[in-house]
Amino acid sequence: MFSLWLRILSWVYGGVVILRNLLYRKNIKKSVVYKQPKVIGVGNLSLGGTGKTPLIIYLARLLSKQYVIAVLSRGYKRKSKGFKVVHTLESAATVGDEPYLVYKHFLDNPNVVVAVCENRVKGVAKVMEYRPSVEVILLDDAFQHLRLTPHLNILLTTFHQPFFKDNLLPFGRLREPRKGASRADIVLVTKSPPNLSQSTIDAIKTEIQKYHTKKVSIFFTHTVYHNPIAMESGQKNKLPSVLLLVTGIADPLPLRIYLETNGHKVTHLIFPDHHWFNDADIVKMIRLFHRLSHSDKAIVITEKDYVRLTAHRWMQLLAPLPVFYIPIEISFAQDTQETFEAKISQALLS
Known part of the structure; x- marks a missing residue:
């Protein structure tokens, strides 16, 4: 029943979009x-x-x-x-x-x-x-x-x-x-x-x-995934075996698959696309990181999440931790x- 309502709503939505596109196509x-x-x-x-x-x-x-x-x-x-x-x-x-x-x-x-x-x-x-x-x-x-x-x-x-x-x-x-x-x-x-x-x-x-x-x-x-970059200078630019992956992007699955394919054990903390991290999010990240039962571990984020995180007032709490972002490009x-x-x-x- 729910699926039927979604279909009906999509037909209504589609009708509105088709009309709008037609008005532009006819130069109205x-x-x-x-x-x-x-x-x-x-x-x-x-x-x-x-x-x-x-x-x-x-x-x-x-x-x-x-x-x-x-x-x-x-x-x-x-x-x-x-x-x-x-x-x-x-x-x-x-x-x-x-x-x-x-x-x-x-x-x-x-x-x-x-x-x-x-x-x-x-x-x-x-x-x-x-x-x-x-x-x-x-x-x-x-x-x-x-x-x-x-x-x-x-x-x-x-x-x-x-x-x-x-x-x-x-x-x-x-x-x-x-x-x-x-x-x-x-x-x-x-x-x-x-x-x-x-x-x-x-x-x-x-x-x-x-x-x-x-x-x-x-x-x-x-x-193409490039070498990880440490958020704090002095950290090694090499990912450890155990990772907390934190993402606030629309499609984080390819990055997780890439990390797991390369032998990393990944715990994934998922936020919505364009998510603005709040204080509770930072605390949650730190707690999850410390719960990972391995000494060789790190936090990994995307480059887009990196630019949002760096402006956070509690960013200094992450500074002592090994946090990396991974630049990407298309090929x-x-x-x-x-x-x-x-x-x-x-x-x-x-």
Whole structure:
């Protein structure tokens, strides 16, 4: 019975979204198109956890070699409103964890501006006021933000939960119907196994292509986990055998699987995505750590959780403990990275 109600609610929700999309498609509701700067949208059809932030960092690193770029995000769950340029006096709390994480990656790069604004159209205008030399803007989590039409639309979907097998909220995780994928110029299948068979690749491409009238560029990426970094200097950058994994992200399972596959015994403390840690959370982490019955142990967090934790007033209580975060990046399957980058370059030159 509960499942039936969820389906009914998803039909109602879907009807509202379809009507909204139709109004934009028929130009009844207006969408802004910029000739300059060039705008690249990065987003998904589903709720979070598809790997948008690693892709934004990848694109920013790639494009800032040639262009002055800006990364514009809404700053989800930030404790502020309006337009803000991220700088040294801001924090994950004031601008959001993901924009602040991106900012930390480009502290020494003068060609990268990171900003937040709920209204992307206003945000683009404000970015250009702040830095008129910006040539490319990366819009984070903007696939459903139809008030602005990107020059290039990149859609992310995960290998294990692809959009073509999902359903609309609240019965599933989709923000809009599957046919919304037709707006994508490029589709990235993220969090894929590193060594996919050609038959698996072809099967997934066939399913994705069903939602496009023209041939769409489809790429597969997997997550690369880098060496752990100790939060306090002087600690060894090597993970012990027993770990307390603390996560506040949408999809923590791949990290846990990675750690367990590498021989670690993992106790997992899970918080919701974008969780702002409170005093009780810090105390719980410390208690759980001390309960681990092994002398060779540590706490492991994600890099996104790291930027939220460092602003906590009780952070000094974790300082005596071995706490590590693990940086990640994306890698392309079957030597397709050059093809992907060529597609990006071609789009910006057109």
